[in-house]
Amino acid sequence: CLSKDAKLIIAVDNGITAIEQTKYCRDSGCDLIIIDHHQPGKQLPQPSVLLHSTSACAAGLTWLFCREYTLSCHPERSRGIPPRASLGRDDKLELAAIATICDIVPLLGTNRSIAKFGLEQLNTTRRPGLLALFDVARIRPGNIGAYEVGFMLGPRLNAMGRLEHAIDSLRILCTKDPARARQLAQLLTATNLKRQTETQISIDHALQQITVNNILLSANTSYHPGIIGLIAAKLVETYHRPGLAVSIGETISRGSGRSIPGFHLTEFLRQKEKLFIDLGGHALACGFTISTAKLDDLAKYLATAQI
DSSP: OTTOOOOOOEEEETTTHHHHEEEEHTTOOOEEEEESSSSSSSSOOOOOOOEEEESSOOHHHHHHHHHHHHHHHHGGGTTTHHHOOOHHHOHHHHHHHHHHHTTOOOSSSSHHHHHHHHHHHTOOOOHHHHHHHHHHHHHHHHHHHHHHHHIIHHHHHHHHHHOOOOOOHHHHHHHHHHHHHHHHHHHHHHHHHHHHHHHHHHHHHHHOOOOOOOOOEEEEEEEOTHHHHHHHHHHHHSSSOEEEEEESSSEEEEEEEOOOTTHHEEEEHHHHGGEEEEOOOOOOOOEEEEEEEGHHHHHHTTTTTOO
16 A cells, blocks of 8 residues: 655566556656566556666666766766766675675676675675674675675575565664674574574475476475575476475465576466466566465466476
8 A cells, every 4th residue: 555645666676567556656646766677578667767677686776776866966977077986985886796696697797897896895894784794604804705695694684584574684784883783693693594494394395295397396385485485496406497486375375486597487487477466587586476276277387398
């Protein structure tokens, strides 16, 4: 429900298929900015501003958007002063680098630049929250690369949104209080350990009960919606076939899929778009909601896949 006082909504990492929702916002007198990198449908939404590319993660696109907006507010730009000189140190780039590496987008072109220069910023960061995460993860500034970001920092930041609420991951990035940062870093680490345990239990279950087809499907009421993407990724890693994992609800179920190079999973599922309540993603990953009553129909459709 849109607040009557809302004048601007910025949607990041979603919205490229939100045709009706975008129209509702515009009809309600609310401007909408959509920044997304997922695969568009047959029709594009018509927000006030649409920034879309499948070549970068949404956080990278957001950094580019913010950079251009900030530069447009600086008269120095018209005098030809380089962006780095006019803006000074950009500590937002370190956050874009974390997102780019953790979203596993190809580190080529713009993504590679964001990762390279962002890692340079990350290794000299002054953010108390990131410094606290370095401490609990036992990594040393100056030696932080893609591995440390992808396997040590990223999982801690992601764990809150998977099992609890992502607000504490935002808080640790924003806090200026070192004591608060240490407290949040310990919370994120504990939640990540819980996430690891729950993920392993669910993966073990999925691997034991899976029927190997061209597209793998594992669905269960015990799967936490926040970890189904990790289950799907493990299915793909184990069998080198596209895989879907579904958290079964009483009436509505949530699913996540991962694919292999050369098989566009989202396009394949969109051929039966009427099966789904919501469906979005890109070539190698997707997310969806579906009526629980239609899970059998989904399984039958997956059985027809040729990869």
